[in-house]
Amino acid sequence: MGVAAKVNPLGLTRDDYKGLATTLCAGCGHNSITNHLVKALFESGVDPYRMAKMSGIGCSSKATAYFMERSHAFNAVHGRMPAVTTGAALANRQLLYLGISGDGDTASIGLGQFCHLVRRNLDCTYVIEDNGVYGLTKGQFSATADIGSVQKRGAVNELETIDIAALAVQLGASFVARGFSGDGGQLVPLLRAAMAHRGTAILDVISPCVTFNDHAGSTKSYAYLKEHDLILQELDFVAHRDEVVVSYPEGESVDVALHDGSVLRLRKLGQQHDPLDRLAALTVLDRGRQSGEVVTGLIYVNPEAVDFCSREHLPAAPLRDMKEAELRPDRQRFAELIASWS
Amino acid sequence: MDEIAGMDLNLVMATVNGSGSQSANLVLTRALFAMGVPVAPKNIFPSNIEGLPTWFFLRANAAGHLAGRREADLLVALNRATFHQDVARILAGGVLVFEQAFGDPQVDPEAHLSTYPVPFGKLAKEAVSDPDLRKYLTNMIYVGVVAEILGLPEKALESALARQFRGKPRALPENRAAIELGRSYFKENLTRSGSLAVHPLDQNKGKLLLEGNQAVALGALMGGCSVFAWYPITPSSSVAEHLTSLSDRLRVDPSTGERRIAIVQAEDELAAAGMVIGAGWAGARSMTATSGPGISLMAEFVGLAYFAEIPSVFVDIQRVGPSTGLPTRTMQGDLQFAYSLSHGDTRHPILLPGSVVEAYTFTQMALDLAERVQTPVFVLSDLDLGMNLWMTDPPPYPEQPFDRGKVLGEEELQGMAKFERYRDLDGDGIAARTLPGTRHPLAAYFTRGSGHDEAARYTESEEAYPRVMDRLRRKLDSAVWRLPQPEESTEEGAEFGIIAYGSSDAAVAEARSALSSLGIRTGYLRIRSLPPGPAIASFLGRHQRVYLVEQNRDGQMLQVLRSELAPGLTGRIQSILHYDGFPLFAADVLEAIRTMEAGRGVRLTSLESDAAVERTR
Numbered sequence: 037m038g039v040a041a042k043v044n045p046l047g048l049t050r051d052d053y054k055g056l057a058t059t060l061c062a063g064c065g066h067n068s069i070t071n072h073l074v075k076a077l078f079e080s081g082v083d084p085y086r087m088a089k090m091s092g093i094g095c096s097s098k099a100t101a102y103f104m105e106r107s108h109a110f111n112a113v114h115g116r117m118p119a120v121t122t123g124a125a126l127a128n129r130q131l132l133y134l135g136i137s138g139d140g141d142t143a144s145i146g147l148g149q150f151c152h153l154v155r156r157n158l159d160c161t162y163v164i165e166d167n168g169v170y171g172l173t174k175g176q177f178s179a180t181a182d183i184g185s186v187q188k189r190g191a192v193n194e195l196e197t198i199d200i201a202a203l204a205v206q207l208g209a210s211f212v213a214r215g216f217s218g219d220g221g222q223l224v225p226l227l228r229a230a231m232a233h234r235g236t237a238i239l240d241v242i243s244p245c246v247t248f249n250d251h252a253g254s255t256k257s258y259a260y261l262k263e264h265d266l267i268l269q270e271l272d273f274v275a276h277r278d279e280v281v282v283s284y285p286e287g288e289s290v291d292v293a294l295h296d297g298s299v300l301r302l303r304k305l306g307q308q309h310d311p312l313d314r315l316a317a318l319t320v321l322d323r324g325r326q327s328g329e330v331v332t333g334l335i336y337v338n339p340e341a342v343d344f345c346s347r348e349h350l351p352a353a354p355l356r357d358m359k360e361a362e363l364r365p366d367r368q369r370f371a372e373l374i375a376s377w378s
Numbered sequence: 379m380d381e382i383a384g385m386d387l388n389l390v391m392a393t394v395n396g397s398g399s400q401s402a403n404l405v406l407t408r409a410l411f412a413m414g415v416p417v418a419p420k421n422i423f424p425s426n427i428e429g430l431p432t433w434f435f436l437r438a439n440a441a442g443h444l445a446g447r448r449e450a451d452l453l454v455a456l457n458r459a460t461f462h463q464d465v466a467r468i469l470a471g472g473v474l475v476f477e478q479a480f481g482d483p484q485v486d487p488e489a490h491l492s493t494y495p496v497p498f499g500k501l502a503k504e505a506v507s508d509p510d511l512r513k514y515l516t517n518m519i520y521v522g523v524v525a526e527i528l529g530l531p532e533k534a535l536e537s538a539l540a541r542q543f544r545g546k547p548r549a550l551p552e553n554r555a556a557i558e559l560g561r562s563y564f565k566e567n568l569t570r571s572g573s574l575a576v577h578p579l580d581q582n583k584g585k586l587l588l589e590g591n592q593a594v595a596l597g598a599l600m601g602g603c604s605v606f607a608w609y610p611i612t613p614s615s616s617v618a619e620h621l622t623s624l625s626d627r628l629r630v631d632p633s634t635g636e637r638r639i640a641i642v643q644a645e646d647e648l649a650a651a652g653m654v655i656g657a658g659w660a661g662a663r664s665m666t667a668t669s670g671p672g673i674s675l676m677a678e679f680v681g682l683a684y685f686a687e688i689p690s691v692f693v694d695i696q697r698v699g700p701s702t703g704l705p706t707r708t709m710q711g712d713l714q715f716a717y718s719l720s721h722g723d724t725r726h727p728i729l730l731p732g733s734v735v736e737a738y739t740f741t742q743m744a745l746d747l748a749e750r751v752q753t754p755v756f757v758l759s760d761l762d763l764g765m766n767l768w769m770t771d772p773p774p775y776p777e778q779p780f781d782r783g784k785v786l787g788e789e790e791l792q793g794m795a796k797f798e799r800y801r802d803l804d805g806d807g808i809a810a811r812t813l814p815g816t817r818h819p820l821a822a823y824f825t826r827g828s829g830h831d832e833a834a835r836y837t838e839s840e841e842a843y844p845r846v847m848d849r850l851r852r853k854l855d856s857a858v859w860r861l862p863q864p865e866e867s868t869e870e871g872a873e874f875g876i877i878a879y880g881s882s883d884a885a886v887a888e889a890r891s892a893l894s895s896l897g898i899r900t901g902y903l904r905i906r907s908l909p910p911g912p913a914i915a916s917f918l919g920r921h922q923r924v925y926l927v928e929q930n931r932d933g934q935m936l937q938v939l940r941s942e943l944a945p946g947l948t949g950r951i952q953s954i955l956h957y958d959g960f961p962l963f964a965a966d967v968l969e970a971i972r973t974m975e976a977g978r979g980v981r982l983t984s985l986e987s988d989a990a991v992e993r994t995r
Contacts, residue, residue, distance in 0.1 A: 119652025
């Protein structure tokens with residue numbers, strides 16, 4: 037017997053957050069994201085029985101099978117995970133909804149649903165495993181491919197890219213971040229903060245496709261990211277129950293208080309980016325787009341935004357648990373209603 | 379037959395839509411209803427906000443027939459664009475009320491019409507200074523004129539006004555004044571001729587005037603729907619609107635403002651279907667209401683719900699297709715499409731309400747069935763049933779608790795060695811499910827539209843796939859008895875049988891009573907659901923010749939029956955097909971039967987010579 041495994045406040049080990057073995061390619065960025073997710077879920081002590089894993093169709097959407105086996109999962113149709121998640125959340129708003137999507141699933145076939153999910157600010161975490169190509173259908177460009185990016189067989193993308201993060205900010209998203217599958221130090225706190233946020237948290241994670249989009253000329257390759265990752269901040273996620281472990285000299289860090297009492301501590305790097313400033317968020321993304329830098333970190337957050345179920349005045353108790361007494365008016369009220377129709 | 383017992387009047391109001399004629403027409407409808415006279419109103423309206431022709435057919439008949447009639451006994455002509463064509467609709471001896479400014483109506487002197495020119499525009503201009511208001515009140519003036527011609531009592535009009543403008547008391551005086559304006563103009567300037575009149579009856583005790591869509595909304599409320607997602611589309615939008623107002627009244631906690639229902643206007647029908655399915659998966663009773671184009675968009679999601687076995691209810695208020703079609707006209711055009719909606723092999727339970735009360739009870743039943751059978755369930759109504767007012771008995775209070783189907787909670791899982799989501803343990807094809815959020819290590823499973831085995835594991839296995847598909851077929855077959863079975867009323871010694879479904883019932887019932895009065899006895903089977911149960915084969919077996927009445931071009935129900943019943947039986951069926959966008963009327967059925975019986979060499983001479991039938995043709 038080895039050393040007892042580290043447990044989280046729920047008494048679960050990191051292994052308890054694992055799922056089936058991946059069927060994605062070796063070296064796929066998505067697998068790294070899964071590992072970072074397992075770490076984030078474990079560290080945040082997410083209750084597996086409170087989690088619902090949602091996805092659409094594509095390589096990315098398969099990933100919900102590779103973590104948290106004890107949670108229900110729903111692999112929906114292509115581009116339609118937002119609607120299914122919305123329905124599920126209306127039925128039971130007490131669960132934590134974690135959506136895993138891809139760039140095709142989100143920026144092409146599912147762009148409409150993505151936009152409307154963001155507009156509604158449904159309480160969920162929405163991770164886009166963004167590699168700029170369609171993997172399962174063998175390497176076509178997706179709508180997040182950068183202009184000028186080169187396909188494996190040499191074709192050049194001549195169409196403008198859809199910047200999911202910028203789009204989300206423009207649509208009024210309440211939490212927008214971008215990460216890189218190769219930077220767990222940044223991604224894990226972002227994931228934890230996204231899950232702590234109340235509202236739609238959009239996390240666009242650049243995740244190189246080793247089979248179809250990791251060559252020279254691609255702007256979504258490991259090599260490109262290593263050279264062009266413009267990191268906005270150093271991040272520490274401080275759960276409310278933990279003591280603050282890192283402190284920075286005054287003026288060098290900003291704390292963003294999240295809905296559940298946790299804090300995302302941002303340490304400024306060279307960038308003077310204020311993630312509470314929407315205009316600044318759009319500006320920093322557009323500068324990156326022009327310079328070819330991939331801007332990563334917390335781009336925008338509005339911790340005060342009202343989530344959809346609250347806006348719909350739903351009770352805290354799940355609608356799905358309601359019985360006849362709560363849903364069906366009694367005989368007298370029914371009779372009064374019918375009488376009012378005569 | 380005395381004049382009163384035989385009373386059957388069809389009033390046709392030809393107006394321009396967007397002019398507020400609906401209020402005037404509803405006041406007339408409610409006035410007749412208040413007099414105890416059975417009414418059957420049919421609103422024939424264009425897909426347009428303002429300016430195109432619209433007709434309101436208001437039939438008042440002592441026999442209580444609920445189908446409409448085409449020809450007018452009285453026409454109110456307020457649309458210049460259709461003036462002469464509308465006048466041609468008036469039966470001999472009928473009445474024409476028209477806008478004097480339209481000029482000579484060019485009536486056929488042989489028709490012996492009573493004609494009443496009224497300067498509606500001029501009267502309104504003199505009485506109302508606000509031009510917007512004037513447009514609306516012009517129509518209310520004809521209510522007064524018609525009331526004078528037909529002898530409608532003041533009390534009935536006053537009660538109709540109060541009902542129509544309930545909640546808008548400020549509108550009451552000016553509308554009342556407009557009606558009075560019409561009455562006094564008539565009394566001072568015109569002389570009543572002819573014998574057309576409405577006599578008070580006492581036949582509407584306990585009856586209501588309701589729209590089918592209102593009944594669907596009430597069914598959703600009483601059936602425990604707690605997530606309703608929709609996208610606006612004629613003729614289904616009023617389901618959501620009615621449900622919203624019902625919920626404001628009956629699903630809100632007055633102390634906290636909390637709502638025990640989510641009604642979400644989605645970005646399109648794809649999203650609406652997705653929300654319904656997500657909510658059904660998570661354990662809420664969820665549904666949508668849409669029409670043909672919406673059903674088309676929902677096809678992919680419905681396949682997912684079928685294959686992944688997710689309770690969901692789809693109400694389709696059918697309109698004329700294909701494509702945009704005639705969005706404001708009625709049709710039973712989605713039957714075949716809905717029955718096997720989506721790619722691959724699918725089959726869905728279809729409920730076919732034939733009345734307002736059934737629109738209500740079948741919606742509740744659909745919510746039960748969806749959870750019991752774990753599958754998408756369709757309720758196919760149509761524009762005629764959904765958007766017109768129908769005289770009806772009050773919807774009954776539901777006697778049964780919700781059927782939530784096979785759901786395993788923590789307690790049930792406690793005693794189990796394993797849980798497999800798609801394993802049929804009791805032979806009815808239905809496997810138990812768990813809901814997300816169930817606190818038990820066995821509870822979780824992976825829901826997917828891709829190939830899976832009994833344990834919900836991904837597989838492309840050539841053994842598992844047919845096993846799953848066969849179980850899905852068995853699941854529906856074993857649930858057929860739960861669906862509403864056909865309703866049969868067969869006369870002894872019937873010469874032939876008639877099969878119909880949905881909103882055709884009123885017209886078929888009336889046609890049968892006309893045939894019966896001519897001594898022609900018929901059998902009648904009204905199909906109320908698909909897949910077809912054993913009663914249909916039995917009915918076909920007992921009738922040598924059967925007419926199947928449908929409101930579509932291709933005989934969609936016949937196609938379904940052909941694919942599921944023995945050819946020897948379906949070979950007895952001849953289609954009566956009606957698809958001009960108008961609601962089905964008895965004359966459509968009678969005319970078709972007359973022609974087809976004549977084609978067989980059997981001349982229904984009595985049918986041709988009978989004056990009563992002639993009139994309804």
